[in-house]
Amino acid sequence: MGNKFLVFIEQRDGEIKKSSLEVIKKGSDLAASQNADIEAVTIGDVVNNLENIGGYGISKVTHIHNSELSNFSVSAYSELLISFALEINADTILFANTAMGKDLAPPLAVKLNAGVVVDCISLDFKDGKLTAARPVYAGKAIVEVESNLDKSVYTLRPNVFTIGETSDAKAEVVIKNIDTLNLANKVVSVSKAEGKLDVAEADIIVSGGRGMKAAENFGMIEELADILGAATGASRAVVDAGWRPHSEQVGQTGKTVSPNLYIAVGISGAIQHLAGMQSSKYIVAINKDKDAPIFQVADYGIAGDAFEVLPALIEELKKD
Amino acid sequence: MKIVVCVNHVPDTATKISISSDQKTIDTTGVTYVLNPYDEIAIEEALKTKEAIGGEVIALSLGNDSNKESLRKALAMGADSAVLLKGNSSLDSIVTANALATEIISQDSKLVFMGKQSVDYDSSIMGQLVASLLDYNIVSNATSFSIDGDKIIAEREIEGGKESIETSLPAIVTAQKGLNEPRYASLKGIMTAKRKTIEEKDIEISESHVVVNIMKKPEEKAAGKIVGEDASAVPELVHLLKEEAKII
Ligand SMILES: Cc1cc2nc3c(=O)[nH]c(=O)nc-3n(C[C@H](O)[C@H](O)[C@H](O)COP(=O)(O)OP(=O)(O)OC[C@H]3O[C@@H](n4cnc5c(N)ncnc54)[C@H](O)[C@@H]3O)c2cc1C
Numbered sequence: 001m002g003n004k005f006l007v008f009i010e011q012r013d014g015e016i017k018k019s020s021l022e023v024i025k026k027g028s029d030l031a032a033s034q035n036a037d038i039e040a041v042t043i044g045d046v047v048n049n050l051e052n053i054g055g056y057g058i059s060k061v062t063h064i065h066n067s068e069l070s071n072f073s074v075s076a077y078s079e080l081l082i083s084f085a086l087e088i089n090a091d092t093i094l095f096a097n098t099a100m101g102k103d104l105a106p107p108l109a110v111k112l113n114a115g116v117v118v119d120c121i122s123l124d125f126k127d128g129k130l131t132a133a134r135p136v137y138a139g140k141a142i143v144e145v146e147s148n149l150d151k152s153v154y155t156l157r158p159n160v161f162t163i164g165e166t167s168d169a170k171a172e173v174v175i176k177n178i179d180t181l182n183l184a185n186k187v188v189s190v191s192k193a194e195g196k197l198d199v200a201e202a203d204i205i206v207s208g209g210r211g212m213k214a215a216e217n218f219g220m221i222e223e224l225a226d227i228l229g230a231a232t233g234a235s236r237a238v239v240d241a242g243w244r245p246h247s248e249q250v251g252q253t254g255k256t257v258s259p260n261l262y263i264a265v266g267i268s269g270a271i272q273h274l275a276g277m278q279s280s281k282y283i284v285a286i287n288k289d290k291d292a293p294i295f296q297v298a299d300y301g302i303a304g305d306a307f308e309v310l311p312a313l314i315e316e317l318k319k320d
Numbered sequence: 321m322k323i324v325v326c327v328n329h330v331p332d333t334a335t336k337i338s339i340s341s342d343q344k345t346i347d348t349t350g351v352t353y354v355l356n357p358y359d360e361i362a363i364e365e366a367l368k369t370k371e372a373i374g375g376e377v378i379a380l381s382l383g384n385d386s387n388k389e390s391l392r393k394a395l396a397m398g399a400d401s402a403v404l405l406k407g408n409s410s411l412d413s414i415v416t417a418n419a420l421a422t423e424i425i426s427q428d429s430k431l432v433f434m435g436k437q438s439v440d441y442d443s444s445i446m447g448q449l450v451a452s453l454l455d456y457n458i459v460s461n462a463t464s465f466s467i468d469g470d471k472i473i474a475e476r477e478i479e480g481g482k483e484s485i486e487t488s489l490p491a492i493v494t495a496q497k498g499l500n501e502p503r504y505a506s507l508k509g510i511m512t513a514k515r516k517t518i519e520e521k522d523i524e525i526s527e528s529h530v531v532v533n534i535m536k537k538p539e540e541k542a543a544g545k546i547v548g549e550d551a552s553a554v555p556e557l558v559h560l561l562k563e564e565a566k567i568i
Pocket residue numbers: 208209210211212234235236237238249250251252253254255265266267268269270271272273276286287288289292304305306307333357
């Protein structure tokens with residue numbers, strides 16, 4: 001294990017996902033530490049700026065191409081990926097822990113007889129063995145695991161592995177055209193959630209809870225999010241009340257997020273909510289109850305009324 | 321048609337978790353276990369599908385005797401029968417997947433529902449693994465599902481949107497919230513469930529290849545700072561975010 005790395009690059013609408021760039025950088029650092037080979041592969045129709053991954057440390061990328069592959073097809077993508085991994089004899093295969101990554105890592109693990117570890121928050125060689133850490137029980141515990149098979153597949157949690165320095169090196173792009181596809185499973189259309197940033201991928205999230213009192217008051221949450229270039233999130237209480245869509249729910253039965261900054265407004269900090277956001281790098285809480293559990297995980301807090309603090313915060317940030 | 325629904329028995333989400341002395345598993349004393357929340361949605365979808373196209377619903381769980389509680393709940397909601405595969409579930413999902421796949425084959429089921437994620441190890445790959453083992457089609461994170469003959473039309477949630485999918489039987493579908501509203505078990509359902517027997521099977525558990533070195537609690541965060549108690553604290557907060565955290 002650890003002799004030949006392969007990174008899967010996820011594209012949506014022809015653009016490389018940021019979470020894949022994180023995986024490329026992490027993969028290239030790991031490979032460099034072992035003097036091992038690494039290459040990348042992507043699947044799609046048009047994929048823009050592929051050569052730029054050179055700047056993240058990988059010098060060769062194969063673009064498996066067919067015009068029918070612009071949308072995801074788990075049957076086609078997994079077949080193509082399995083044969084590519086076998087062809088180059090990859091033994092350590094990395095994905096981002098996204099909906100697509102979690103659909104592709106398992107078939108690869110099964111058909112390559114590889115170990116699979118999902119949702120890694122760290123991945124490093126210890127005593128020559130690749131060791132992963134991942135949260136379990138909604139982040140209430142962390143396990144450190146190792147695969148003892150010759151091949152292994154890992155998915156890395158988005159927003160955890162930092163990209164750091166990049167260069168303007170260019171990668172060699174090899175196009176591999178494919179004629180026949182297994183489209184037993186086919187995405188016929190993709191609908192975007194109102195063109196908004198998704199909580200799972202955002203650097204900054206502004207979340208509102210029941211303390212916001214009513215659906216219409218979320219205008220303030222949205223305005224603050226706009227100013228910060230943030231995604232809007234929600235507690236389950238407000239999703240259940242129908243004030244916000246389920247796609248915004250953060251927590252154990254919603255999304256797990258680890259943005260750089262998480263601002264919780266009128267959210268008490270129930271254990272199930274904390275489960276989804278406590279690995280955020282910075283947490284700000286605005287809650288009028290100074291004993292609310294959210295303050296136990298917050299880096300900064302204002303123990304005050306959201307209806308006074310939010311407008312002031314919006315004004316202050318608009319000054320810039 | 322035989323519809324299998326896989327159900328897991330997991331610690332209640334409100335449970336405090338502590339690590340046992342082996343430092344590899346959790347200390348289960350005092351932990352309340354419940355039917356995995358996503359599996360309730362999976363059961364509901366299996367029942368709705370049976371109501372629409374006929375057939376029978378078989379609830380399947382791998383675990384120990386206490387898993388019978390969750391199987392019982394599936395029966396109370398309306399499942400026709402239940403099977404318990406006796407063995408400990410491993411952090412290596414492939415081990416559980418192998419056992420579930422073997423049973424699905426022996427049941428000759430071509431449509432399987434699961435939850436999108438167990439709230440214990442939070443892996444969310446069981447459906448995909450079993451589908452690959454059986455060469456079945458997979459729809460993960462489903463938020464809508466319909467079947468016509470052997471054709472399946474479904475929607476799944478992805479980052480920032482939804483994908484509409486066309487596929488066909490045999491298939492595994494993993495349930496995401498929003499797929500349906502799980503029904504409550506009726507009193508009659510609960511009474512009938514009590515009389516049903518849960519079939520228990522001893523199985524071979526394959527070896528775990530993903531091994532746990534250590535399980536630990538996440539590092540405690542240092543206590544934060546309450547910057548103030550009203551809007552007058554806002555400038556200081558913004559200052560801290562810019563200068564100390566350097567985050568905005
Ligand atoms: C199986 C299960 C799964 C769950 N999964 C999730 C999940 O994924 N995500 C999730 O979020 N929850 C989840 N929950 C629910 C969770 O237990 C809480 O009920 C929920 O998080 C509470 O939401 P809240 O903080 O918005 O509301 P509340 O707990 O009601 O808190 C409202 C807060 O607003 C504050 N407030 C009120 N007025 C103001 C004001 N004017 N200004 C400032 N602050 C104010 C109050 O002090 C209070 O702290 C789950 C529960 C279960 C049982």
